[in-house]
Amino acid sequence: MGSKSDNKEFDYNLIKVLDAVISAGNATKAAKKLSVTPAAISLALSRLQGFYEQELFVRGKDGLIPTAKALEIHQAFRHAMELVKGTLAAESVAAKNPKITIMGSEIVENYYLSQLYEDDIFERFSLRHFSSRNLDKNEINHLLGVGDCDLVISPEAIIDPSVDNQLIDSFKNFVCICSTDNILSELSQLSLHNFYSARHAIYQSGIFSPVMINDNDLHEKDDEYKGYRIKGYRSDSISGIVSIIESTSLIALLPLKLAHFYKNQRRYAIKMVQPPPELVFKPLNVYASWNKKSSKKKEIKELVDMFHTLSSFRR
Numbered sequence: 001m002g003s004k005s006d007n008k009e010f011d012y013n014l015i016k017v018l019d020a021v022i023s024a025g026n027a028t029k030a031a032k033k034l035s036v037t038p039a040a041i042s043l044a045l046s047r048l049q050g051f052y053e054q055e056l057f058v059r060g061k062d063g064l065i066p067t068a069k070a071l072e073i074h075q076a077f078r079h080a081m082e083l084v085k086g087t088l089a090a091e092s093v094a095a096k097n098p099k100i101t102i103m104g105s106e107i108v109e110n111y112y113l114s115q116l117y118e119d120d121i122f123e124r125f126s127l128r129h130f131s132s133r134n135l136d137k138n139e140i141n142h143l144l145g146v147g148d149c150d151l152v153i154s155p156e157a158i159i160d161p162s163v164d165n166q167l168i169d170s171f172k173n174f175v176c177i178c179s180t181d182n183i184l185s186e187l188s189q190l191s192l193h194n195f196y197s198a199r200h201a202i203y204q205s206g207i208f209s210p211v212m213i214n215d216n217d218l219h220e221k222d223d224e225y226k227g228y229r230i231k232g233y234r235s236d237s238i239s240g241i242v243s244i245i246e247s248t249s250l251i252a253l254l255p256l257k258l259a260h261f262y263k264n265q266r267r268y269a270i271k272m273v274q275p276p277p278e279l280v281f282k283p284l285n286v287y288a289s290w291n292k293k294s295s296k297k298k299e300i301k302e303l304v305d306m307f308h309t310l311s312s313f314r315r
Helices: 013-024 027-034 038-049 068-096 106-116 137-146 192-197 238-247 256-265 297-312
Strands: 057-060 063-066 099-104 126-131 151-154 163-171 174-179 199-203 230-235 252-255 270-273 284-291
Touching: 013 027, 013 038, 013 063, 013 068, 027 038, 027 063, 063 068, 099 106, 099 297, 106 126, 106 238, 106 256, 106 297, 137 151, 137 284, 151 297, 163 256, 163 297, 174 238, 174 256, 199 238, 199 252, 230 238, 238 252, 238 256, 238 270, 252 256, 256 270, 284 297
Parallel strands: 099 126, 099 151, 199 230
Antiparallel strands: 057 063, 151 284, 163 284, 174 252, 174 270
């Protein structure tokens, strides 16, 4: 047998009336709860009854008594409402703890984000970091544009009219690191011979990206001598580089602030030695980039400003 509602469009507002009547116990109290007249409640119940063949209410001395069918509908409605409330609660938590997806190299996670562990940033934001390894500029810009990424931390600013950039750090001073057992650790400064005869560990964030410190930038253009480092090890992990240095005879060039971080905070057994005075280093800048139209622009800017403030304390 077909339902009485086969050719009718169900009005889901009637379920609110059902819930109010069952919860309040009678039409009068339900009317007050919904801020309508008792007559409106009676009309709504009549319309609701039109969708079901089984009786929904019977009259008792204390008011309307819901039948088993009405209670079944009510229970299903309450379950559905709990599910809806759950989604609203999730949205509320998401609004209070916005998700910010950050893309960058391993340095971003190990060096910048690790400095925030004692801050309440992880209570106010849900931060996610993904490696930009082997992604080109166009791919990264596309991810920003479609919202798959909220913030990019990179040595290069993204030149695009839809993207905002902010300089958050600049590595201007550099140092050589070696193991505390390395014979070079006894020196305060390396000579060119020391520097170019040693084998180097080289940091490279991806196979398609340049090394962090390029050999072409180590000498003035008119310098008569231009040496090239003997590359004994390459890695896209800065922690891996420092670990290798700690246990081998390799040396590496690092920004002074990074070297201090791994030696003093991460407690690696490394020694910092000044590079040869003939070498001239170009500053390595670090930029934050984000979509100008991002709905999370305020939160992103707060996080970027925090990175910039933290970096200003590391000299």
